[in-house]
Structures are given as C-alpha cells and as structure tokens.
Amino acid sequence: MSSIQKPSRDRLGDSLTALCGGALALNLLLILALLGLLLANGGGYFWQKPLEELTLADGRVLLGEIHDRKPVAARAGETVAPEAQRIQLKVGNRDLDGIDFLWLDESEIVSRSRPLDTVVLERLEWGNFYGRMVELRRGSELLAAGPEEVWKAFGPLHEEKLREREAIRKLEKGPIGDVNHAIERLRLERRKVALARLPAAAEEARLAGLEAAEREREAEYEALAERLFSLRAALDAEVVLLEAADGRRKELPVGAVVRALRPNTFGFLDKLALNASRLGEFVFDDPRESNTEGGIFPAIFGTVMMVFLMSFAVVPFGVLAALYLREYAKQGPLVRAVRIAVNNLAGVPSIVFGVFGLGFFVYLVGGSIDRLFYPEALPTPTFGTGGILWGALTLALLTVPVVIVATEEGLAAVPRIVREGSLALGATKFETTFKVVLPAAAPGILTGMILAMARAAGEVAPLMIVGMVKLAPALPVDGNFPFVHLERKFMHLGFHIYDVGFQSPNVDATKPLVFATALLLIAVVTTMNLVAIAIRNHLRRKYAGSAV
Amino acid sequence: MSPTSTAPRESEMISEPTSPESPHLAAPAAPIPPAPAAPAAATRPEEGWPIDPALDPRMGETILEIERLSLWYGAKQALHEIWMRIPKRQITAYIGPSGCGKSTLLRCINRLNDLIDEVRVEGRIRFEGSDIFDPRTDVNSLRKRIGMVFQKSNPFPKSIYENVAYGCRIHGIERKRELDEIVERSLRGAALWDEVKDRLDESALGMSGGQQQRLCIARAIAVEPEVILLDEPCSALDPIATAKIEELMVDLKERYTLVIVTHNMQQASRVSDYTAFMYLGEMVEYAPTQDLFLNPRKKQTEDYITGRFG
Ligand SMILES: Nc1ncnc2c1ncn2[C@@H]1O[C@H](COP(=O)(O)OP(=O)(O)O)[C@@H](O)[C@H]1O
Ligand SMILES: [Mg+2]
Numbered sequence: 071m072s073s074i075q076k077p078s079r080d081r082l083g084d085s086l087t088a089l090c091g092g093a094l095a096l097n098l099l100l101i102l103a104l105l106g107l108l109l110a111n112g113g114g115y116f117w118q119k120p121l122e123e124l125t126l127a128d129g130r131v132l133l134g135e136i137h138d139r140k141p142v143a144a145r146a147g148e149t150v151a152p153e154a155q156r157i158q159l160k161v162g163n164r165d166l167d168g169i170d171f172l173w174l175d176e177s178e179i180v181s182r183s184r185p186l187d188t189v190v191l192e193r194l195e196w197g198n199f200y201g202r203m204v205e206l207r208r209g210s211e212l213l214a215a216g217p218e219e220v221w222k223a224f225g226p227l228h229e230e231k232l233r234e235r236e237a238i239r240k241l242e243k244g245p246i247g248d249v250n251h252a253i254e255r256l257r258l259e260r261r262k263v264a265l266a267r268l269p270a271a272a273e274e275a276r277l278a279g280l281e282a283a284e285r286e287r288e289a290e291y292e293a294l295a296e297r298l299f300s301l302r303a304a305l306d307a308e309v310v311l312l313e314a315a316d317g318r319r320k321e322l323p324v325g326a327v328v329r330a331l332r333p334n335t336f337g338f339l340d341k342l343a344l345n346a347s348r349l350g351e352f353v354f355d356d357p358r359e360s361n362t363e364g365g366i367f368p369a370i371f372g373t374v375m376m377v378f379l380m381s382f383a384v385v386p387f388g389v390l391a392a393l394y395l396r397e398y399a400k401q402g403p404l405v406r407a408v409r410i411a412v413n414n415l416a417g418v419p420s421i422v423f424g425v426f427g428l429g430f431f432v433y434l435v436g437g438s439i440d441r442l443f444y445p446e447a448l449p450t451p452t453f454g455t456g457g458i459l460w461g462a463l464t465l466a467l468l469t470v471p472v473v474i475v476a477t478e479e480g481l482a483a484v485p486r487i488v489r490e491g492s493l494a495l496g497a498t499k500f501e502t503t504f505k506v507v508l509p510a511a512a513p514g515i516l517t518g519m520i521l522a523m524a525r526a527a528g529e530v531a532p533l534m535i536v537g538m539v540k541l542a543p544a545l546p547v548d549g550n551f552p553f554v555h556l557e558r559k560f561m562h563l564g565f566h567i568y569d570v571g572f573q574s575p576n577v578d579a580t581k582p583l584v585f586a587t588a589l590l591l592i593a594v595v596t597t598m599n600l601v602a603i604a605i606r607n608h609l610r611r612k613y614a615g616s617a618v
Numbered sequence: 619m620s621p622t623s624t625a626p627r628e629s630e631m632i633s634e635p636t637s638p639e640s641p642h643l644a645a646p647a648a649p650i651p652p653a654p655a656a657p658a659a660a661t662r663p664e665e666g667w668p669i670d671p672a673l674d675p676r677m678g679e680t681i682l683e684i685e686r687l688s689l690w691y692g693a694k695q696a697l698h699e700i701w702m703r704i705p706k707r708q709i710t711a712y713i714g715p716s717g718c719g720k721s722t723l724l725r726c727i728n729r730l731n732d733l734i735d736e737v738r739v740e741g742r743i744r745f746e747g748s749d750i751f752d753p754r755t756d757v758n759s760l761r762k763r764i765g766m767v768f769q770k771s772n773p774f775p776k777s778i779y780e781n782v783a784y785g786c787r788i789h790g791i792e793r794k795r796e797l798d799e800i801v802e803r804s805l806r807g808a809a810l811w812d813e814v815k816d817r818l819d820e821s822a823l824g825m826s827g828g829q830q831q832r833l834c835i836a837r838a839i840a841v842e843p844e845v846i847l848l849d850e851p852c853s854a855l856d857p858i859a860t861a862k863i864e865e866l867m868v869d870l871k872e873r874y875t876l877v878i879v880t881h882n883m884q885q886a887s888r889v890s891d892y893t894a895f896m897y898l899g900e901m902v903e904y905a906p907t908q909d910l911f912l913n914p915r916k917k918q919t920e921d922y923i924t925g926r927f928g
Contacts, residue, residue: 487770490730490772491772491837492774493730493733494728494765494768495762495784495788495837496758496761496762497784497785497788498758506775506776
C-alpha cells in the first residue's frame with residue numbers, strides 16, 4: 071500500500087461530514103418549506119381576484135371570486151373524466167344566502183364573463199357583497215340611479231361617511247369612554263365609602279359629594295350620547311340599493327361600507343395598492359365579525375406586551391438565581407440537585423404551568439390583592455381573574471430555567487483571572503460580581519432572554535387559563551389612569567390562529583387568515599429576536615473578544 | 619534584547635559580598651520583633667533570614683517581612699518555612715523551576731490565596747510592621763496597598779478608560795476631573811498614554827498583548843499602591859513588549875516596591891536588585907542579584923542558573 075493513498079478512515083470521515091451537511095440542509099429545507107407554505111396560503115389573502123359572473127346549465131346566475139380548483143373525486147362506481155374540475159366560488163352575500171362559499175362542477179357552467187360594472191362591497195357586517203349598484207338615496211330623495219351614476223356619486227359620499235365614522239369612533243373611544251370610566255370609578259368610590267364604616271355624618275357628606283359628581287358625569291354622558299346618536303343617524307342617512315347577480319335587491323347604508331371596489335376594472339398597480347391597504351388594515355385595525363374580518367392589532371399588541379412583561383419579570387429573577395447558584399452557593403450535591411431541578415422544570419408540560427398560574431397567581435395572589443386593595447369591586451374580581459400580568463408571570467416561570475442556564479454559562483465563561491484582577495485591586499466580591507462579572511456575562515444573559523422570549527411568544531396553552539381571550543374589549547394600555555392595566559384580559563396571536571381557524575363559523579373564509587396570522591406571528595417573534603440579537607451584538611462588539 | 623541593557627546599576631553590589639555590621643540597617647530591622655526569628659534561628663541556624671542584615675548593608679529599609687511562612691493546599695505542602703525581607707522601592711525577583719511555589723508565595727502577600735478553599739497558612743507576613751494574616755486586617759484595603767499584575771493579561775471587558783478608573787471608583791473616587799487626571803497619570807506611568815490617548819473609550823480587549831499588560835500595570839498603579847506584585851508579567855509577550863515592560867519596571871522602582879516572579883533568569887538579572895531562588899517550595903537562596911548570579915552560595919542555585927538543572 072503506497073503512503074499517498076487515502077486511508078479508509080479518512081473516507082469514513084468524509085462521508086460523516088456529508089451526513090452532517092445533509093442533516094443541516096434538511097433542516098433549512100424544512101424551515102423554507104414552512105415559510106413557503108405560509109406565504110403561499112396566507113399571501114393571497116389580500117390579493118383581489120376578478121369577479122366572475124357564471125351562468126349555469128339550470129339557469130342560475132352566480133357572481134363571485136374563484137378561490138380554488140380541484141379535480142372531481144370519483145364516487146364509488148362512477149367514472150369521471152380525468153380533466154373534470156370542481157371550482158370553489160366565493161359568492162359572499164351572507165345575509166341573503168347564509169353561505170359565502172360554494173363548490174360547483176365546471177361542467178355545469180354554460181358561460182362566464184367578467185362584467186365591468188360589478189362591485190365588491192366590504193361591509194362592517196355580513197362580509198362581502200357581490201353585485202351591482204342600482205340606486206343611491208337619502209331618505210326618499212333619489213341621489214343617483216343606474217350603475218355608472220351611482221358609482222360616480224358613491225365615491226365622494228363614501229369618503230365623507232368614512233370621516234364621519236372615524237369621528238364616531240373617536241367620540242366613543244375618547245370622551246364617552248372616559249366618562250364611562252369616571253362613572254364606574256365613582257360608583258366604586260361610593261361602595262368604598264360604604265365599606266369603610268365611617269361615622270354616619272361623614273359618610274353621608276362624602277356620599278352626597280360623590281353622588282353629585284356622578285350626576286354631573288351622567289349629564290355629561292347624556293349630552294355625549296345625544297351627539298353620538300345624531301352622528302349615527304347622519305351616518306345611516308344615505309343608503310345604496312344593491313342588486314345581487316340573481317336579481318335580489320338589498321339596501322345598505324353607505325356608512326356600513328368599509329371599501330367599495332370594481333375589481334374587474336383594476337390594473338396591476340390598483341391591485342397592488344389595494345393589497346397594501348388591506349395589509350395595513352390587517353395589521354393596524356380591530357377585528358370584526360368574530361375575528362374573521364378586519365385586523366388583528368389587539369392580538370399583536372397583546373402578544374408583544376405580554377412577552378415584554380414576561381422578560382421584565384424573568385430576566386432579573388433568572389439572573390439573580392443564576393448568580394447565586396454560580397457565584398455564591400457552595401458547589402456541592404445540593405447545588406447540583408437544584409440545578410437538575412431547574413433543568414427539569416424546563417421539561418414540565420406548559421399546561422401544568424398554566425394550572426399552577428391559575429391556582430397560585432390568579433386565585434391566591436390575585437384574590438388576596440382584590441380583598442386587600444379592591445374590596446369595593448367585589449364580587450367582580452379585578453386581579454382575581456386571568457389577566458395579562460398573570461399570563462406574563464406564568465410564562466416567566468416557564469422560561470426561567472432557560473435564563474438561568476444561559477446566565478450560568480455566561481458567568482462560567484468569565485475567566486477566573488478577570489475576577490482575580492478585580493479582587494486584587496481591593497474590590498469586594500460583591501463589587502467584582504456586579505461591576506465586572508455581570509457586565510462581561512451580559513451577552514450570555516441576553517442569549518437567555520432571546521431564547522425565553524422566543525419560547526414565550528409561541529406558548530399558547532398555559533395562557534388559555536390565565537387571561538388570554540378570544541376578543542378583549544380594550545387594550546391593556548389606554549388613556550385612562552393608570553394607563554397600563556395589567557389586570558386586563560388580552561388577545562394573543564397564537565390563540566387567534568386557533569380561534570379563527572377552528573372555532574369560527576366560517577372556516578372556508580378564514581383559512582387564508584390562519585396562514586396570514588401565522589406568518590405575522592413569525593414576523594413578530596423574528597422582529598423581537600432580531601432586536602435582542604442586535605443589542606447583544608452591540609454589547610459583544612463593545613467588549614470585543616469577551617467570552618460567550 | 620541586549621542582556622546588558624540594565625547592567626550593574628549599583629556598583630557596590632559586586633564590590634563586596636560581605637561587609638561588617640552596618641548601622642543604617644539597625645533601624646529598619648527594629649520593627650521586626652526578634653521573638654519569632656530567635657527560636658527558628660536557634661533550631662536551624664543556617665536558615666532564618668536568608669540575608670542577614672549584618673551581611674548586607676545595602677538592603678536598606680524593608681517593607682515586607684515574610685517569617686517562617688508555610689502553606690498547604692489541602693494535605694500538600696507548597697511552601698516550606700520561607701523567610702525573607704523585601705526591600706522598599708527595589709525590585710525583588712523570584713526565580714525557580716515551574717511548580718516550585720513562586721506564584722503561591724506571591725499570592726500570599728496580597729492574600730489572594732484566600733479565595734482557594736483548603737488553603738492553610740502558617741507563619742507571618744508583616745507589611746509595614748503589621749501582620750497581614752491578622753483577623754483584624756481588612757483584606758480589601760490591604761489589596762489596595764499591594765497591587766498585582768498577572769501572568770496572563772486580564773483587562774476587564776470594559777473601555778480602556780474604565781479599566782484604569784475601576785479601582786479608583788471602587789475606592790470611592792467618582793469625580794470626573796479627578797478620574798481623568800488619575801487615568802492620564804497612570805497611563806503615562808505605564809508608558810501607554812501616547813498609544814491610547816485617542817481611544818480611551820474603546821474596548822481594552824482590542825489592544826495588543828503587550829499593551830494589555832501595560833494597561834494592567836496602569837490599572838494597578840492607579841490606586842496608588844505601595845507594593846506591586848508581578849507574576850511572570852512577560853511570559854506571554856514578545857521580546858519587544860517584554861523590553862518595554864522591563865524598562866517600565868525599572869522606572870516604577872522610583873515610587874513602588876516591586877516583587878516579580880519570573881522563570882526567565884536573564885530577566886531577573888536585568889531588572890532586579892534582589893533575587894530569591896526557590897525550589898520545591900523552599901527558599902534555597904536569597905541574595906543581591908549580582909551575588910546570586912555571579913557567586914551562588916548553594917550548589918542547587920548554581921546548577922539552576924547554569925542550566926544544568928531540570
Ligand atoms: N489551587 C491549587 N490547588 C492545589 N495545588 C496548587 C494550587 N495552585 C498551585 N498548586 C500547587 O502548588 C505548587 C506551586 O505552584 P505555583 O505556586 O503555581 O508554582 P510556580 O508559580 O512556581 O510555577 C505546585 O505544585 C502546584 O501544583
Ligand atoms: Mg506561577
């Protein structure tokens with residue numbers, strides 16, 4: 071055997087390297103496939119398809135968007151032409167027919183066309199309307215008639231209505247919300263006075279004062295309500311008369327229209343602009359129609375805020391625990407046992423943490439807080455029910471092992487000689503730990519935080535029992551004192567996906583929404599991680615060459 | 619690097635290896651109570667103070683007296699009854715094969731061995747007359763007065779400025795102007811100022827090895843210690859950086875007492891005034907550097923410095 075021949079054990083090494091590379095490639099491929107699937111299924115959600123008018127063999131006329139095409143599945147004993155296709159048509163008009171989607175064999179279709187005068191109306195209620203505009207009226211006054219005339223008059227009128235609707239929204243969220251909030255506070259204040267067992271005269275005086283204030287507020291509310299009522303009446307003053315493809319007619323207040331389109335007249339750029347506008351609505355608006363339409367802003371907000379709260383809780387807690395374990399505790403069997411216990415904590419199913427959070431945080435801690443600080447609201451719980459704070463703390467417990475382990479690794483990587491350098495200058499152990507070791511371990515701590523945040527953002531099960539809801543009436547942050555309401559329930563993207571996808575009455579309509587929301591969840595988590603990674607890299611650069 | 623660069627600085631050193639009792643040594647010897655020395659001297663007459671003041675008039679004032687120091691790591695004895703006086707504002711070097719206990723002895727002087735569990739010490743080290751192992755001694759102020767530079771440079775993962783200012787901040791100096799002044803003075807003292815004055819805010823970990831080691835010296839002198847312990851400060855440096863540090867040490871002698879561990883005999887002979895040769899935890903010979911290298915009194919010393927020795 072000549073010495074320059076490749077030894078066989080080297081060939082084994084080569085094939086192992088190939089195997090490792092292959093495993094990595096497979097992983098990457100799976101991730102790409104996941105993203106591709108989400109994009110393919112969710113990306114089309116905002117893209118406007120043309121409106122097709124179909125005349126069927128039995129004389130029916132249908133108008134809608136073609137969503138899907140599938141080969142016809144053969145039933146037992148039947149033979150089907152191989153090219154036979156079924157199409158899924160979104161026909162909308164849920165208020166007329168009760169369904170949005172229907173399947174039909176392509177062979178039933180006699181003729182197809184894309185008439186230019188057909189419109190799509192996105193509505194506040196009942197989903198889309200597909201059809202033609204017939205008349206525009208204000209009360210009994212006819213403003214316009216005929217598809218073209220009505221379309222021309224509709225645009226400016228609709229814009230005006232959108233402004234009015236915005237004014238109503240502002241009124242409701244602003245002054246009216248504030249007055250309601252104030253009245254509720256006064257009511258609670260009254261109960262507080264009643265519970266305080268003051269001397270009768272003092273109690274009387276304070277109650278009288280509070281009642282007077284409440285009456286004042288109520289008068290204010292009446293005035294606002296009247297204004298709201300007149301605004302609403304104005305909003306509904308104009309109606310558009312619509313005609314479905316089969317000739318049925320329907321009146322709709324112009325103010326109830328979100329967006330009106332004639333998709334068959336659209337060019338590519340129009341569609342692109344529409345896409346962007348719908349994407350903006352999706353990200354920044356509140357949901358409508360039991361979450362199947364509108365945006366998912368409250369869910370994004372809830373997810374991000376919950377994760378931030380969790381980080382605020384878990385990082386100091388985990389870092390202090392790791393500091394004690396690594397720097398102060400005497401390394402021995404006890405510390406080893408604690409470390410094993412901490413690691414095992416990471417393996418406990420997350421729903422168990424949810425149960426613990428419910429029992430400990432919600433009932434025990436929250437219940438005690440209510441009895442101590444909010445007795446006037448009882449029996450309505452304030453903190454004694456699920457809320458964003460309890461959700462965040464529950465997830466903090468769930469992720470604390472990750473932070474502890476990462477921090478310990480960061481601390482262990484700070485060389486002993488660096489600590490000795492500090493001690494040799496006369497620094498105490500405490501000073502050395504907090505001024506030298508901890509800053510040097512900061513990148514490691516941030517790694518732990520990144521992992522914790524990633525884990526927390528994806529966790530849904532435990533949150534279902536400690537405060538996450540399908541639809542929260544208000545964000546946990548608003549303009550009413552104290553501005554941040556940690557006791558409020560919150561929405562979450564993960565739960566939103568489940569709710570929209572599997573709990574909604576209209577699964578066909580929401581299927582793309584599930585993918586779009588999932589994509590957004592990934593985007594939110596990725597953004598948060600990238601920010602944390604950027605901070606970590608900054609720290610690393612600052613301490614170039616430092617450990618971890 | 620030329621071995622002659624720091625040739626005989628004190629000409630009288632070679633002139634007379636022995637001299638009669640000299641009056642100016644009586645004073646520094648006074649604070650050392652004769653009590654512990656006496657019995658040892660009685661039982662092991664050739665041990666005790668290896669440099670008899672009677673024999674060495676040039677030593678001058680001493681700052682540290684190590685008396686019969688023994689140290690155990692668990693059951694293993696690492697130092698055996700070390701006796702030595704360390705002269706003030708001079709450079710004292712420890713040489714010896716690795717593992718002989720040089721670092722251990724050095725780390726006793728600022729009590730850095732306290733950090734290691736299972737260390738047991740017997741004997742005494744007097745610093746300006748008081749015992750550093752006395753339970754009343756405040757270790758942190760002791761370490762402020764006895765600084766240390768380590769074998770491997772160990773700057774903190776902070777900016778150059780913060781590295782130097784760290785010790786001052788620890789000891790309560792917070793005013794920016796005062797800190798600026800100290801940082802500049804210390805960096806100048808460590809011959810580093812001109813190289814880094816424009817990048818004080820950059821990470822210290824981006825400096826070269828030699829610069830890092832000089833930064834560690836600057837950090838040590840920033841808190842104005844009286845003694846600086848240097849544990850093989852050049853072992854990881856190239857010859858040019860080594861020469862710089864050696865030069866610096868000779869300059870620092872003006873203000874500080876330096877105790878340096880080295881296993882580089884040329885270095886010891888170039889920079890130090892006194893040299894102690896250690897072997898297997900024992901102090902074999904301690905003498906003025908020139909004497910030790912030119913006329914070693916012990917066979918082991920001679921074997922070691924002539925390289926005939928493992
Ligand atoms: N932390 C320690 N625990 C146990 N033994 C040690 C420790 N540090 C040093 N030693 C032992 O003490 C002896 C002296 O070591 P050291 O002072 O580092 O020698 P030197 O610096 O001269 O090379 C060596 O035998 C070494 O193994
Ligand atoms: Mg050593």
